[in-house]
Amino acid sequence: MQFFLDAFRWLLDPANYVAGAQSPLPIQARIGEHLFYSVVSVVIAAIIALPLGFYIGHTGRGRQFVIGFTGGMRALPTLGLLMALFVIVGATVPFTQAAFVASIIALVILAIPSTLAGAYAGIESVDSQTVDAGRASGMTELQVLSQIEIPLSLPLIIGGIRASALQVIATAVIASYISLGGLGSIIASGIGLNDNNRILGGAMLVTVLALVVDGIFALAQRLTRRRGFSDTRQQKTHVRGRSLGPVTVAGTTADEGKK
Amino acid sequence: MFTANRRARIATAVIAAGALVALAGCATSNPTGTSPTDSATGPKIVVGSFAFPESEILGNIYALALKNAGYSVDTKFNLGPRQTTIPALKDGSINLMPEYNGNLLFFYDTKNTARTTSEVDAALATKVPKGFRVLTSSPAEDKDAYVVTQELAKKEGLVSIGDLTKIEPFSLGSNPQFGELAYGIPGLKSVYKIKDVTFVPIEDFGGPDTVKALVDNAVQVADIYTTSPDLVAKKLLVLKDPENLIAAQNVLPLLNSKIYSAKLAKVLDRVSAALSTTDLIALRDRVEGSEKAQAATAAKDWLTKKGLLK
Amino acid sequence: MSWFIENVDLIWGLTANHVALSIVPIVLGFAIAMPLGWIANRRLALRSIVITGGSLLYTIPSLPLFVILPYVLGTKITDDRNIVVALTLYAIAMMVRTAADALAAVPADAIEAATAMGYSTWTRFWLVEFPLAGPVLLAGLRVVSASTIALVSVGAIIGSANLGYLYTNGKQRDFLEEIVIGIVASLVIALVFDVVLVLLGRVLMPWTRRRGRTRFRSILPVEGVA
Numbered sequence: 004m005q006f007f008l009d010a011f012r013w014l015l016d017p018a019n020y021v022a023g024a025q026s027p028l029p030i031q032a033r034i035g036e037h038l039f040y041s042v043v044s045v046v047i048a049a050i051i052a053l054p055l056g057f058y059i060g061h062t063g064r065g066r067q068f069v070i071g072f073t074g075g076m077r078a079l080p081t082l083g084l085l086m087a088l089f090v091i092v093g094a095t096v097p098f099t100q101a102a103f104v105a106s107i108i109a110l111v112i113l114a115i116p117s118t119l120a121g122a123y124a125g126i127e128s129v130d131s132q133t134v135d136a137g138r139a140s141g142m143t144e145l146q147v148l149s150q151i152e153i154p155l156s157l158p159l160i161i162g163g164i165r166a167s168a169l170q171v172i173a174t175a176v177i178a179s180y181i182s183l184g185g186l187g188s189i190i191a192s193g194i195g196l197n198d199n200n201r202i203l204g205g206a207m208l209v210t211v212l213a214l215v216v217d218g219i220f221a222l223a224q225r226l227t228r229r230r231g232f233s234d235t236r237q238q239k240t241h242v243r244g245r246s247l248g249p250v251t252v253a254g255t256t257a258d259e260g261k262k
Numbered sequence: 263m264f265t266a267n268r269r270a271r272i273a274t275a276v277i278a279a280g281a282l283v284a285l286a287g288c289a290t291s292n293p294t295g296t297s298p299t300d301s302a303t304g305p306k307i308v309v310g311s312f313a314f315p316e317s318e319i320l321g322n323i324y325a326l327a328l329k330n331a332g333y334s335v336d337t338k339f340n341l342g343p344r345q346t347t348i349p350a351l352k353d354g355s356i357n358l359m360p361e362y363n364g365n366l367l368f369f370y371d372t373k374n375t376a377r378t379t380s381e382v383d384a385a386l387a388t389k390v391p392k393g394f395r396v397l398t399s400s401p402a403e404d405k406d407a408y409v410v411t412q413e414l415a416k417k418e419g420l421v422s423i424g425d426l427t428k429i430e431p432f433s434l435g436s437n438p439q440f441g442e443l444a445y446g447i448p449g450l451k452s453v454y455k456i457k458d459v460t461f462v463p464i465e466d467f468g469g470p471d472t473v474k475a476l477v478d479n480a481v482q483v484a485d486i487y488t489t490s491p492d493l494v495a496k497k498l499l500v501l502k503d504p505e506n507l508i509a510a511q512n513v514l515p516l517l518n519s520k521i522y523s524a525k526l527a528k529v530l531d532r533v534s535a536a537l538s539t540t541d542l543i544a545l546r547d548r549v550e551g552s553e554k555a556q557a558a559t560a561a562k563d564w565l566t567k568k569g570l571l572k
Numbered sequence: 573m574s575w576f577i578e579n580v581d582l583i584w585g586l587t588a589n590h591v592a593l594s595i596v597p598i599v600l601g602f603a604i605a606m607p608l609g610w611i612a613n614r615r616l617a618l619r620s621i622v623i624t625g626g627s628l629l630y631t632i633p634s635l636p637l638f639v640i641l642p643y644v645l646g647t648k649i650t651d652d653r654n655i656v657v658a659l660t661l662y663a664i665a666m667m668v669r670t671a672a673d674a675l676a677a678v679p680a681d682a683i684e685a686a687t688a689m690g691y692s693t694w695t696r697f698w699l700v701e702f703p704l705a706g707p708v709l710l711a712g713l714r715v716v717s718a719s720t721i722a723l724v725s726v727g728a729i730i731g732s733a734n735l736g737y738l739y740t741n742g743k744q745r746d747f748l749e750e751i752v753i754g755i756v757a758s759l760v761i762a763l764v765f766d767v768v769l770v771l772l773g774r775v776l777m778p779w780t781r782r783r784g785r786t787r788f789r790s791i792l793p794v795e796g797v798a
């Protein structure tokens with residue numbers, strides 16, 4: 004218990020927040036970096052995965068591919084991926100950018116499966132009667148997608164991004180082993196100096212950051228859920244899988260986030 | 263429906279579980295090093311190493327030499343920096359480490375002023391805590407060094423560490439702990455009066471990343487060890503250290519006193535005496551250069567060449 | 573390829589260690605998550621504790637957990653048990669939600685029928701709830717298996733001799749082949765484990781081949797782990 008208290012004291016020590024302090028301090032700079040890497044990775048992953056997921060969910064084409072792909076990705080060891088990418092990227096790109104480029108590629112690869120799964124599972128979960136009603140009223144396929152399917156499945160889509168964001172935040176920690184900044188560098192220096200305050204304090208910061216981001220996403224999911232025009236009806240069609248749909252997407256994919 | 267094949271199913275599950283356990287059980291504990299010998303006598307030796315190739319080579323050399331002398335030897339390599347290996351020695355995870363006398367002395371006594379090999383060895387003998395001991399140091403040395411590119415040195419007229427004032431502000435790359443160790447950034451500031459230096463942590467013990475950072479000018483100065491094959495290959499320059507900020511760094515074994523015996527000391531002393539700095543550079547080149555030999559192979563070949571294996 | 577051939581023994585040894593380090597967390601995580609999942613379905617309050625606890629566990633990054641555990645457990649810092657315990661915690665965190673959801677999805681009429689036949693809670697669990705939840709549990713277990721095998725490698729940063737060694741060692745020597753071989757070996761282990769789990773599922777739940785499969789399919793969008 005004592006080292007938890009010590010680490011807590013370390014976190015609250017203003018000396019660790021003085022601007023211009025030597026790496027891995029100040030703490031706020033590392034938090035900023037960590038958030039920056041995470042946001043960039045999750046956004047790039049979303050740009051790639053969402054349209055693909057919408058297409059697959061809407062047309063039903065390539066479903067088997069996605070199932071295999073997301074499953075296979077889960078088995079990919081992120082540490083190995085990071086280091087392989089660093090060696091590959093480092094051969095052509097200068098050092099200052101190599102760590103960043105390699106880490107972002109690895110984190111994007113990590114974030115794609117959950118985002119993709121959320122997107123296509125979301126679109127697929129929309130009641131087919133509602134979709135047909137849209138078609139019957141003369142909507143084009145694109146309109147059906149953008150005006151019916153996406154709005155109705157937003158909680159699931161956001162759930163997928165939420166899971167990938169958590170994974171990215173936790174995994175960005177080990178990117179410090181290819182000299183990326185962020186909270187991982189506090190933990191790495193703690194390991195290097197056998198300083199439990201930094202190891203534990205850094206871990207707490209990562210956890211808190213993940214929880215805050217998770218909370219924001221949870222809020223976004225709740226808000227978007229209310230927007231659906233037939234809230235009760237949607238609930239009813241999913242009565243058996245009530246908690247299963249969204250939860251499983253999040254639950255089965257957030258898990259390898261610690262690589 | 264549940265009873266018809268139930269027994270068969272349970273049997274299958276039991277067999278499957280048994281197979282998994284058996285598979286788990288047959289795993290070896292030390293694939294990166296030598297395996298323990300069966301007919302060995304004496305205390306069980308567990309050799310550790312730092313998480314960089316040279317240390318793993320040295321660990322393998324110790325392990326093979328001792329195994330050859332009849333000891334039961336196990337290995338736990340790649341443990342991390344000294345800040346990890348010393349606790350591992352304390353809790354008995356390992357009981358023998360290839361060490362470097364100067365940095366080890368610094369670890370135990372940050373205020374020491376010993377610099378030459380004989381000074382450091384003498385000081386170290388008194389500073390090693392109870393329950394541990396060091397053996398005779400080897401002439402082979404691998405020092406931390408402040409390194410710049412020859413190109414920058416020529417352009418700015420850099421010869422010794424003190425000349426770095428000419429290129430302030432600059433960045434320096436090394437392992438995270440270098441930012442806080444006496445011979446690292448604090449020493450640079452107090453001994454060489456450098457004021458404006460940005461520390462860039464690079465987690466690879468002066469390995470390829472650190473060299474790359476230096477060559478790409480992401481950092482202007484880096485802590486690269488003096489046995490690095492890249493010093494020549496990448497046209498780097500080791501800055502002179504007239505104030506002796508960095509102490510002698512001779513290779514020597516650090517061990518738990520419980521495993522000490524005159525016989526063990528004799529085996530390791532022979533190894534230490536035979537090892538030279540040139541050997542270290544050559545060994546590192548085999549492992550880290552284009553050949554990519556495994557540390558265990560390079561260690562074995564060296565011992566054979568020196569006639570240290572029966 | 574020559575490096576691979578020269579170092580088959582090393583790679584095999586690391587692979588065996590990797591497998592050993594993966595099995596215990598997968599099995600133990602499943603065994604511990606099942607009762608937790610069952611309890612979670614008894615009371616709503618317990619459910620939120622279990623589910624929230626699970627997601628809280630996810631957010632702890634693995635590397636600092638590996639480093640801190642020796643102080644908590646009193647183990648030696650190079651003890652592989654630290655990694656096993658950490659991975660078991662993650663496996664529980666992953667599995668508990670699936671277990672709770674899978675058991676919750678067992679049709680109420682099946683449970684009522686079993687109760688009407690006079691089954692005790694214990695017998696009913698093993699003969700009705702567990703088998704009916706089986707397909708979803710299997711899907712969850714496959715996810716746990718793949719993730720655990722991938723996660724073991726992080727232990728190499730603190731000296732554990734598993735396939736992760738090839739990643740750190742390869743990076744230190746700027747040696748891509750070694751890293752890629754390590755990644756491939758890790759993927760092969762994951763694939764073999766997955767095939768074993770699927771076959772085990774077929775043998776233990778022969779009825780899923782005939783029917784019932786589609787019913788659960790829609791629940792798990794990522795059922796088919798490669």
